[in-house]
Amino acid sequence: METVIEVQGLTKSFGSFKAVDHLNFKVAKGEIFGFLGANGAGKTTAMRMLCGLSKPTSGSARVAGYDVQLNPEKVKQNIGYMSQRFSLYDDLKVEENIRLFAGIYGIPRPLIKTQTEALLEKLHFTEERNTMVRALPLGWKQKLAFSVAVFHQPKVVFLDEPTGGVDPVTRRQFWELIYEAAAQGITVFVTTHYMDEAEYCDRLSMMVDGRIEALDSPQQLKEKMGVASMDEVFRLLARKAKRTE
């Protein structure tokens, strides 16, 4: 099994404060890996290092075959990223956003037009191609943003709470897109607060106070802790947290 993310002793300190404390884990190709934890646990800080956006204080990480400290630019070229805070340009049309990101992600010019058409059709957005993204409902935006993030078939796509505040139907459609991407061999690294979504993951890790307190499949975690739902797993582990915000 090809390892696509490899983290060893990954640490990030801000002065004496250890935001991320010696993380160790590996993620395989095509895996849907859930990265859970309460706000303030260190998830975003960890993700930023994995995306090549922030330098580790110590330890190492290899993402998509490149060291995040030595080759952050190569890392960025081989990943996709989507978050609630930023996904697409509100003041550009649907089609314009697709074309822009296709260019940024380095899709060859001759392919951009055909791939754009294919994507619009797949998402049933052909009629909406000239709609300003700001006019789209949140759920549609999220689906489009995800599709754009994997447009260039990256090895890994990082999703930072992609379905926050989105209704049950759209959330499911979104996760079907995730399933499909994973089936195509794209590794999905996702953070979520929805515990039913945690169930869709192949494996999960739970961060508490900067450390990983649990790392296993949803099924194994529930069995080990003797509980029936991921909700209860989260509650039991989060209760141990000393760090709130």
Place this chain on the structure above:
Amino acid sequence: MDKMIVVEKITKHYEQVKALSNISFTINKGELFGLVGPDGAGKSTLFRILATLLLPDKGKAWINGVDVVKHYKKIRSSIGYMPGRFSLYQDLSVEENLNFYASVFGTTLEENYALIEDIYRYLLPFKERKAGKLSGGMKQKLALCCALIHAPSILFLDEPTTGVDPTSRQEFWETLSKLKEKGMTILVSTPYMDEAVLCDRIALMQEGQLMKVDTPQQIIDQFDKALWKVSAKNMYGLLKDMRLSPLVEQCYTFGQYLHFTFVQEELDALVAYLKQKGHQEIEIAPTAVTIEDCYLQLTDV
């Protein structure tokens, strides 16, 4: 039972878009009433009309017997409103925001402290922090305190827990439950089904229309089909194959399992079909209906 909020045939257009279509319902005094529906259903529009921030095109509404259009000023001092996005002053501290809002309503933090005490104690350690630097959960608590500062009798909360972590969400709903015990009438919208279930009654909304208004239990009882769950080793493959089967009416993901309904109950035939498709570790059984299943059935996912 006292009718606190009466909505009668409210309609609202935004140019071509019909945001609300002939909406009518009532909310009783002391009720915790939930508005449930996807983005674009019209929830925020309804809140803005009831909070006297937007005029309806047709229809009327009364809050505690007072017309929302004719006597909007009177209503504004008796309601607390928490809009969908954090809208307090990011560059003012927690304490400064609270004092500001108190002064706008002609009161002080001390006067109605008892009402917000339970919530404010979480914020006390951060009272000098700028509101913009608070975490999601803390922002929600502050916004709720500001909405309560003038001791309103009604609260309008537009998706107050969206984007907030599960622990804070639970704390927030415990707070709402305590406020309800003190006699507060609360209208809250939420995309979370586990929260919808905590309301006295809920309204399921879609595309500007009300689909159902009832207690969560009644809505569940009205689910008119047998619901089943299924899982297998390859969940995504299972989802695709289930949807291709003529035996299956509706099938959707539901955490660890898929939930589905039969066109006609033929359990053996379905299992045989799945085995023939190569599925392993098949687990299939009837399952209890939840509000989320009702919602998904009504919106036909």
